[in-house]
Amino acid sequence: MSGWGELIAAFCVFLLSHSVPIRQPVKPMIVARIGRTGFTFLYSALSVVVLVWLIIAAGRAPYVELWPRLPWQKHVTLAAMAAVCLIVAMAAFRPNPFSFGGWRDERFNPSAPGIAGWLRHPYLAALTLWAAGHNVPNGDLAHALLFGGFALFALLGMRLIDRRRRREMGPETWLNLLQAAKAGRSLVPDASTIVRLLAALALLAALISLHPLIIGLEAVSW
Structure with a gap:
C-alpha cells in the first residue's frame, strides 16, 4: 500500500487507536489485566507508533503543492x-x-x-x-x-x-x-x-x- 491509500489507512488506524482503547468496556478490561500504569505506557507507545506511521505515510503521498x-x-x-x-x-x-x-x-x-x-x-x-x-x-x-x-x-x-x-x-x-x-x-x-x-x-x-x-x-x- 502506498500513496493516498496508505495515508488514509494510517488516519483510520490513528482514529481507532485513540477511541477504542479508552471506551467502555475496553479500557476497564485492559486496566484489570495490566494495571493503570501499564495501560498508560501501552496507550502512549501505541500513539507514538501510529504517529510515526502517519508522518511517514504523509511523506510517501503524492506531492501536491x-x-x-x-x-x-x-x-x-x-x-x-x-x-x-x-x-x-x-x-x-x-x-x-x-x-x-x-x-x-x-x-x-x-x-x-x-x-x-x-x-x-x-x-x-x-x-x-x-x-x-x-x-x-x-x-x-x-x-x-x-x-x-x-x-x-x-x-x-x-x-x-x-x-x-x-x-x-x-x-x-x-x-x-x-x-x-x-x-x-x-x-x-x-x-x-x-x-x-x-x-x-x-x-x-x-x-x-x-x-x-x-x-x-x-x-x-x-
Missing part, C-alpha cells in the same frame, strides 16, 4: 516547538483532574493549580501548537491534511474530555473546581519552575538533534 516553502517558515515552527516544550514540561508529573495525563489527580490543589489553572488540556494544547507550527513550512496537500487533522483532533478532544469530566464529576463540582483553579492561578514561580524550564530547554534541544535522524530534515539551520 498548496504554498511554497520559504526560509522564514522554519522560525515559526521553532517558536511553536519552544512553546510546546514549555507546556509539556510545566504539565509533566502534575495533577490535572480536568484532562488526561494528570499525575496523582487526587492531590490536585486548586489554590496552586500550576498550568492546569491556565490550560485545562495542556497536552492537547501542545499538540495543537505542534500541528499548527509544522503546517507552516509544509505546504503540500498531504501534510496540510496531516497537521490540520491533528489540530482538529486536539481541539475536538478538548470538548469531548470537558464533557466527560463534567459527567464524571457532576456539572456543579466540575464548575466549582474550575473556578477555584482559575482563582488560584499565579505567575509567581514555584520551587520546580527552574527545573521545568531547564527540562523544556533540554527537550527542545533533543527534538532538534533527533529531527534529522527521525524525519530526515534539519529542524533549524544555525
